[in-house]
Amino acid sequence: MRNLPGFVKKYPLFxxxxxxxxxxxxxxxxxxxxxxxxxxxxxxxxxxxxxIISGYAGQVSLGHCIFxxxxxxxxxxxxxxxxxxxxxxxxxxxxxxxxxxxxxxxxCFKLKGHYFVIATLVIAEIxxxxxxxxxxxxxxxxxxxxxxxxxxxxxxxxxxxxxxxLMLIFTALVFGxxxxxxxxxxxxxxxxxxxxxxxAQALGVNLFRYKLEALIYSAVFSAVAGTLYAQYVLxxxxxxxxxxxxxxxxxxxxxxxxxxxxxxxLVGSAILVPISEYARSWxxxxxxxxxxxxxxxxxxxxxIFEPDGLMGLLxxxxxxxxxxxxxxxxxx
Amino acid sequence: xxxxxxxxxxSKNFGGLRALxxxxxxxxxxxxxGLIGPNGAGKTTLFNCISCFxxxxxxxxxxGKNETTGLTPDxxxxxxxxxxxxxxxxLKDMSVLDNVLVGALIKTSHVGQARRWARELCDFGGLGAKxxxxxQKLTIADKxxxxxxxxxxxxxxxxxxxETMAGxxxxxxxxxxxxxxxxxxxxxxxxxMIEHVMDxxxxxxxxxxxxxxxxxxxxxPPQVIAHDEKVIKAYLGERYHAKVASS
Numbered sequence: 001m002r003n004l005p006g007f008v009k010k011y012p013l014f015x016x017x018x019x020x021x022x023x024x025x026x027x028x029x030x031x032x033x034x035x036x037x038x039x040x041x042x043x044x045x046x047x048x049x050x051x052i053i054s055g056y057a058g059q060v061s062l063g064h065c066i067f068x069x070x071x072x073x074x075x076x077x078x079x080x081x082x083x084x085x086x087x088x089x090x091x092x093x094x095x096x097x098x099x100x101x102x103x104x105x106x107x108c109f110k111l112k113g114h115y116f117v118i119a120t121l122v123i124a125e126i127x128x129x130x131x132x133x134x135x136x137x138x139x140x141x142x143x144x145x146x147x148x149x150x151x152x153x154x155x156x157x158x159x160x161x162x163x164x165x166l167m168l169i170f171t172a173l174v175f176g177x178x179x180x181x182x183x184x185x186x187x188x189x190x191x192x193x194x195x196x197x198x199x200a201q202a203l204g205v206n207l208f209r210y211k212l213e214a215l216i217y218s219a220v221f222s223a224v225a226g227t228l229y230a231q232y233v234l235x236x237x238x239x240x241x242x243x244x245x246x247x248x249x250x251x252x253x254x255x256x257x258x259x260x261x262x263x264x265x266l267v268g269s270a271i272l273v274p275i276s277e278y279a280r281s282w283x284x285x286x287x288x289x290x291x292x293x294x295x296x297x298x299x300x301x302x303x304i305f306e307p308d309g310l311m312g313l314l315x316x317x318x319x320x321x322x323x324x325x326x327x328x329x330x331x332x
Numbered sequence: 333x334x335x336x337x338x339x340x341x342x343s344k345n346f347g348g349l350r351a352l353x354x355x356x357x358x359x360x361x362x363x364x365x366g367l368i369g370p371n372g373a374g375k376t377t378l379f380n381c382i383s384c385f386x387x388x389x390x391x392x393x394x395x396g397k398n399e400t401t402g403l404t405p406d407x408x409x410x411x412x413x414x415x416x417x418x419x420x421x422x423l424k425d426m427s428v429l430d431n432v433l434v435g436a437l438i439k440t441s442h443v444g445q446a447r448r449w450a451r452e453l454c455d456f457g458g459l460g461a462k463x464x465x466x467x468q469k470l471t472i473a474d475k476x477x478x479x480x481x482x483x484x485x486x487x488x489x490x491x492x493x494x495e496t497m498a499g500x501x502x503x504x505x506x507x508x509x510x511x512x513x514x515x516x517x518x519x520x521x522x523x524x525m526i527e528h529v530m531d532x533x534x535x536x537x538x539x540x541x542x543x544x545x546x547x548x549x550x551x552x553p554p555q556v557i558a559h560d561e562k563v564i565k566a567y568l569g570e571r572y573h574a575k576v577a578s579s
Contacts, residue, residue: 017475088428128513137468160450183443184441184443185437185441185446188430188443189436189437191423191425191426191430192423192426192434195423195424195425195426196422196423196424198385198405198417198421199417199421199422199423200423200434201385201404201405201409202383202385202405202406202409202415202417202421202440202483203409203434203435204406204409204410204435204437204438204484204486205406205434206406260425272544
């Protein structure tokens with residue numbers, strides 16, 4: 001990492017943040033609080049995956065549960081039916097996810113217009129119908145994963161702490177990749193495609209290739225998130241995996257935090273996920289509706305007052321201080 | 333002088349509408365060629381056909397010895413044809429420098445190197461002081477300038493300028509004319525330009541092509557074009573004719 005000093009200079013709070021995240025389980029005794037943190041990290045990573053294709057490259061997906069579910073179901077099925085290690089399942093899930101992304105992308109990205117968002121929405125519903133009606137996939141009941149010995153090889157632990165570190169490492173990898181992408185040619189091309197596809201093409205950007213690349217990266221990270229989620233909850237059921245709700249949360253954490261912003265998914269997830277998890281635990285079954293109402297309200301507020309998300313708000317405040325709006329930086 | 337661009341019997345139909353009909357001409361290396369004609373004459377359609385944003389219905393286009401008909405716009409850019417858009421297309425939410433940088437990345441995947449080239453270009457085009465501003469916050473004159481800089485960033489052999497001086501006031505226009513001359517002389521880039529303002533195209537170009545209703549009605553040096561009866565009737569109007577005649 002020869003770029004590390006520059007990175008630390010740009011984000012001076014970052015090392016401290018990493019340290020706090022690393023030591024968090026030592027101070028948090030409450031297992032539920034640790035569970036919430038694990039979910040925050042999971043959705044930050046999954047949200048970042050959505051951010052790559054939809055936030056940076058501007059191709060909005062409303063069916064990211066397809067890739068998340070491909071990861072969760074592939075590894076779970078391989079474990080249950082063939083007894084394969086979830087690590088092998090994770091790789092298989094990634095491959096299935098890449099195939100799905102390539103199939104969807106190679107059709108939709110040849111067309112101009114809103115085909116991609118419609119296709120993702122519809123394909124997610126088709127997969128939900130197939131999975132929930134087919135005994136091979138556990139039908140509507142879902143698949144219970146067998147309890148194995150607590151070890152890294154089995155990717156199963158009886159305490160939440162190893163899951164936390166596993167998720168922390170995965171999330172850090174996803175954010176590290178996105179940070180690298182943002183400053184590379186790929187990142188510039190993604191943003192150019194979002195800003196103006198015709199102008200990008202006139203500048204030599206192969207629209208099809210770069211949109212497909214963005215979708216594949218996004219699908220890979222979503223699939224890994226799916227496998228980790230399945231190994232964490234040890235239950236995959238269609239209505240919690242291939243659900244519009246799952247796709248929407250991936251999008252919402254980014255919209256709240258800041259679309260096309262490196263830290264947006266983490267900020268959004270750190271706000272939305274605790275609301276959802278605590279609402280569910282405090283208000284039991286009824287909590288489900290309340291968290292969705294709060295989500296809806298927050299999104300309306302963001303859409304009206306700060307379309308760039310909370311990171312946009314932060315950026316603007318900093319620059320009002322410098323009283324030089326013209327020199328607003330493009331990246332955080 | 334060798335031929336850089338050859339338009340060979342190009343026609344383009346939009347359904348029943350004949351936008352271009354059997355247009356042929358050549359652009360020599362190092363020239364500035366003007367493309368004029370009344371509104372709806374097919375000038376921008378011809379640009380779209382050259383840059384492959386639309387497919388020709390018949391005919392062929394050559395860059396040097398290579399046929400470019402039927403390629404995609406990004407491939408054309410890689411072969412060395414850059415274009416600007418009549419309605420400017422700055423990359424929103426990106427700085428002026430980053431706009432130019434995206435184009436510069438065509439020749440290198442190294443962002444630092446591309447940024448240096450983009451910075452040089454911004455200075456060359458007089459936008460150096462505004463390099464860190466958001467592209468959409470520029471004035472219209474600067475946006476038109478950025479449109480040209482973006483196109484130059486891909487280091488083209490041929491630059492297609494689509495009304496880059498429309499909507500500018502006389503002093504801005506004079507600067508733009510000097511800038512086009514500078515691109516042609518210092519960067520040695522061949523230019524094919526669409527322009528409505530006769531006072532610009534006539535002194536700037538060495539060679540003028542006139543389109544009317546999709547058909548090439550005249551071609552030649554500007555002095556000859558200005559006195560061509562067909563052109564005057566179709567496009568220049570009696571007043572300009574009188575002005576040229578009296579001068």
